[in-house]
Amino acid sequence: MRLRENPHGSRYGKTLTGAHFIGGKFKGENARDKFLSLNPSYLKDVVGEFPVGTEKDVEEACLVAREAFKKWRATPAPLRGEIVGKIGHLLREQKEMLSRLITREIGKPLRESRGEVQEAIDTCAFFQSEGRRLYGQTVPSELRNKELETYRRPLGVCGFITAGNFPFAVPSWKIIPAILCGNTVVWKPSEDAPAVAHSFINVLRAAGLPDGVVNMVQGTGPVTGAAVVAAIDKGLIQKISFTGSSQVGMKIGEVAGRNLQIPSLELGGKNPMIVMDDADVDAAVTGAVWAAYGTAGQRCTSLGNLILHKKIADKFVSKFVKKAQALVIGDPNLREDISFGPMISERFMKRYLEHHKLAKKVKGIKCLLEGQRITDKNAPQGFAGDAKNGLFVSPTIYDGVSIGDALAQTEVFGPTVNVIRISDFDEAIAAANGTKYGLSSAIYTNNPAIRLRFKNEISAGMSSINNSTTGAEAHLPFGGTGWSGNGTRESGVWVIDAYTRWHAVNIDDSGGLQLAQIETEEAAEGKAEDLSGLTALA
Numbered sequence: 208m209r210l211r212e213n214p215h216g217s218r219y220g221k222t223l224t225g226a227h228f229i230g231g232k233f234k235g236e237n238a239r240d241k242f243l244s245l246n247p248s249y250l251k252d253v254v255g256e257f258p259v260g261t262e263k264d265v266e267e268a269c270l271v272a273r274e275a276f277k278k279w280r281a282t283p284a285p286l287r288g289e290i291v292g293k294i295g296h297l298l299r300e301q302k303e304m305l306s307r308l309i310t311r312e313i314g315k316p317l318r319e320s321r322g323e324v325q326e327a328i329d330t331c332a333f334f335q336s337e338g339r340r341l342y343g344q345t346v347p348s349e350l351r352n353k354e355l356e357t358y359r360r361p362l363g364v365c366g367f368i369t370a371g372n373f374p375f376a377v378p379s380w381k382i383i384p385a386i387l388c389g390n391t392v393v394w395k396p397s398e399d400a401p402a403v404a405h406s407f408i409n410v411l412r413a414a415g416l417p418d419g420v421v422n423m424v425q426g427t428g429p430v431t432g433a434a435v436v437a438a439i440d441k442g443l444i445q446k447i448s449f450t451g452s453s454q455v456g457m458k459i460g461e462v463a464g465r466n467l468q469i470p471s472l473e474l475g476g477k478n479p480m481i482v483m484d485d486a487d488v489d490a491a492v493t494g495a496v497w498a499a500y501g502t503a504g505q506r507c508t509s510l511g512n513l514i515l516h517k518k519i520a521d522k523f524v525s526k527f528v529k530k531a532q533a534l535v536i537g538d539p540n541l542r543e544d545i546s547f548g549p550m551i552s553e554r555f556m557k558r559y560l561e562h563h564k565l566a567k568k569v570k571g572i573k574c575l576l577e578g579q580r581i582t583d584k585n586a587p588q589g590f591a592g593d594a595k596n597g598l599f600v601s602p603t604i605y606d607g608v609s610i611g612d613a614l615a616q617t618e619v620f621g622p623t624v625n626v627i628r629i630s631d632f633d634e635a636i637a638a639a640n641g642t643k644y645g646l647s648s649a650i651y652t653n654n655p656a657i658r659l660r661f662k663n664e665i666s667a668g669m670s671s672i673n674n675s676t677t678g679a680e681a682h683l684p685f686g687g688t689g690w691s692g693n694g695t696r697e698s699g700v701w702v703i704d705a706y707t708r709w710h711a712v713n714i715d716d717s718g719g720l721q722l723a724q725i726e727t728e729e730a731a732e733g734k735a736e737d738l739s740g741l742t743a744l745a
């Protein structure tokens with residue numbers, strides 16, 4: 208690994224000369240076109256310098272992956288599972304180091320980074336044993352001396368494009384089940400977290416994953432991501448899985464669709480939380496604060512629209528505002544106890560600051576807290592960072608929002624929440640279902656009838672009852688409806704359908720040609736008088 212001194216950010220660590228990883232070798236370190244990964248808590252800290260992967264790099268990675276597929280698919284699934292198990296053990300051993308790197312590169316508080324590595328460990332634990340299952344079925348035949356069976360078969364080369372907000376957990380959701388099922392991978396990680404991707408690759412290598420099974424091409428979305436998508440049209444990729452914006456997901460879906468492939472698309476959200484008048488208000492406030500401001504709102508499961516019953520709304524809002532004002536914002540590398548760190552990138556910060564425009568001149572909307580870029584002059588109480596050199600922002604709350612307002616319809620990916628006041632459950636569910644998205648959702652209520660209605664009527668891939676909108680577990684299906692995805696799921700047994708196809712096999716031991724449907728036996732005729740006798744008896 209090539210590391211160099213980091214004069215301005217030495218207290219954070221060294222600077223990596225990053226590379227692609229193709230066929231078991233790091234490559235492209237000396238490429239002409241490069242990009243930098245900066246620590247968003249302190250932009251003078253250069254985490255690494257990385258090559259921008261070209262179409263040629265992606266093609267090379269795909270061809271290597273195609274070659275490796277021949278051997279890897281023939282490796283017994285329990286053996287593939289053993290390697291997945293080793294990856295999990297190494298992750299456990301290296302959890303602290305990896306968590307610190309995640310915090311350095313994307314600014315997430317350490318306890319959340321640890322949670323993210325844990326999610327990858329859990330994923331490995333689950334899929335290690337799946338290598339000893341990966342069940343098919345035996346199915347009875349309508350013909351004699353004939354057996355029917357099904358097998359799961361791998362798809363081939365999988366192209367993965369992942370986001371920067373969960374740079375470890377989400378790639379593990381894709382890579383681990385894909386390789387367990389016998390596929391090989393070409394991965395384009397987020398340009399916001401290339402060093403984390405590099406560390407992931409090192410763990411895979413150390414676990415003994417054969418060369419060519421997982422390949423990585425570093426780069427930017429418009430150049431390298433586009434090259435991965437173009438590889439579908441060239442027949443180099445059999446499956447694409449993408450986590451990111453709905454707009455990009457739609458374009459990828461079109462390319463996959465015209466190649467008759469089913470992509471896995473995990474896209475945006477504008478997640479609602481309903482708080483009914485019978486709810487435990489304190490528990491709901493705590494849940495809402497985490498849902499809205501955890502990870503600085505940069506989760507696809509973050510809370511967007513907070514739908515409050517008018518009977519508890521005033522009480523709720525006053526507690527919520529106080530808690531939001533008391534959040535400790537700062538550099539998570541220097542302090543463990545911060546509530547949220549910086550925005551992941553300038554792009555995310557700009558979008559957050561610009562979202563205030565959506566509220567301007569809209570009747571009825573009141574800004575209770577107007578989140579701004581934190582500077583030396585306006586730093587909130589308890590701020591613990593270098594404002595000038597970091598991408599820190601303060602939280603936002605809008606009150607009096609209606610579900611039709613642009614503010615309530617637009618995913619911001621920052622620490623902002625809209626309060627929508629309603630009078631009953633009918634209005635609440637209409638607001639909760641009133642966006643094009645349908646990823647996560649939550650309700651706080653102690654009324655079993657309302658709970659039942661919510662479960663049945665909410666249009667979302669994931670729902671929490673008396674819990675926050677965030678925090679899926681590694682063995683539950685993750686995904687959404689509408690603009691949040693195309694119905695495919697990650698995690699647990701469900702993701703296996705994304706990385707295998709069913710193969711139906713029939714074996715005929717009759718010695719002749721038996722034709723299903725044409726030569727099937729009919730069941731023998733019954734005796735009608737038996738039933739007429741019964742009628743007389745009754």
Ligand code: UN1
Pocket residue numbers: 326372373377450505506507508676677678679680
């Ligand atoms: C994402 O934001 O892309 O449920 C994934 C959660 C996390 C995963 C979020 N475990 O909030």
